[in-house]
Amino acid sequence: MPAPFRIGYGYDVHRLQQGLPLFLGGVLIPSSPHGAIGHSDADVLLHAVCDALLGALALGDIGTHFPDTDLSYKGIDSKILLQKTYELVAHSNYKISNIDCTVLLESPKIMKYADEMRHLISNILNLNMANISIKASTSESMGFVGRQEGVAAHAIALLYRNE
Numbered sequence: 286m287p288a289p290f291r292i293g294y295g296y297d298v299h300r301l302q303q304g305l306p307l308f309l310g311g312v313l314i315p316s317s318p319h320g321a322i323g324h325s326d327a328d329v330l331l332h333a334v335c336d337a338l339l340g341a342l343a344l345g346d347i348g349t350h351f352p353d354t355d356l357s358y359k360g361i362d363s364k365i366l367l368q369k370t371y372e373l374v375a376h377s378n379y380k381i382s383n384i385d386c387t388v389l390l391e392s393p394k395i396m397k398y399a400d401e402m403r404h405l406i407s408n409i410l411n412l413n414m415a416n417i418s419i420k421a422s423t424s425e426s427m428g429f430v431g432r433q434e435g436v437a438a439h440a441i442a443l444l445y446r447n448e
């Protein structure tokens with residue numbers, strides 16, 4: 286008998302560089318002095334959500350499914366990666382209950398974009414916005430986030446068996 290619930294956890298980090306666009310939760314954060322470096326658009330939040338969903342189903346990780354050695358993923362919009370990940374969930378025996386995320390970024394402040402991110406993720410995952418939580422924190426000037434060298438995101442997802 287498959288488990289009634291499955292939980293998954295995702296974590297991602299990308300280096301920041303001046304002058305690059307910053308994508309978080311599928312949203313381009315305007316007026317950010319720096320953006321994240323990556324093979325795709327380097328959206329740490331969407332990558333963490335993908336890994337949480339894949340983790341819940343024990344399907345490996347985002348690197349397994351979308352390797353950075355594959356040129357077809359170069360510069361790709363991470364919303365497409367989340368869509369592809371959702372297709373794996375949709376073909377499983379589970380549905381998403383809720384997702385909770387925390388983004389770690391020293392600046393700029395991003396909470397005013399959280400609802401737009403939730404709305405975008407909600408559309409891709411076919412999940413009510415009320416079941417998608419996005420939180421943000423700085424790192425109190427400590428560590429790589431505090432020094433503005435990088436941006437990180439954590440996500441957890443709870444899935445329930447589709448009866």
Ligand code: MG
Binds near residue numbers: 299327
């Ligand atoms: Mg990543």
